[in-house]
Amino acid sequence: MEMNEVYPAIGEQGFTALVSAFYAQVPTDPILGPMYPDQDWAGAEERLRDFLVYRFGGPARYIEQRGHPRLRGRHMPFVIDQAARDRWVLLMDTALEQTSEIPPEVRRRLGEFLADVASFLINRAP
Secondary structure (H helix, E strand, O other), rough: OHHHHHHHHHHHHHHHHHHHHOOOOOOOOOOOHHHHHHHHHHHHHHHHHHHHHHHHHHHOOHHHHOOOOHHHHHHHHOOOOOOHHEEEEEHHHHHHHHHHOOOOOHHHHHHHHHHHHHHOOOOOOO
């Protein structure tokens, strides 16, 4: 499955459900929860959803509102080591499994992409 086939396969509702399932886990997570400001949960959810929608062929709201993703730069203030990366991937994999709107082939493609991005964002050595 190609990247640009994901959005047509699951639409806005698929990404909304995935990101919602992910963020339902984050506030109580001992590794990831403290990285997020308490007053910005809705904003964090919106930014991730809009980024994924854009990246997989949907409307470019993320780019229109925030410009180039600059993922490494935007995440540099946060300590992202192997443990944080692994936890993020674990919670996202759990969210993928919980999201019935996403068919298995799309789930696999998204999982690969998200794991690669999480590895790319590691900014602290072990």
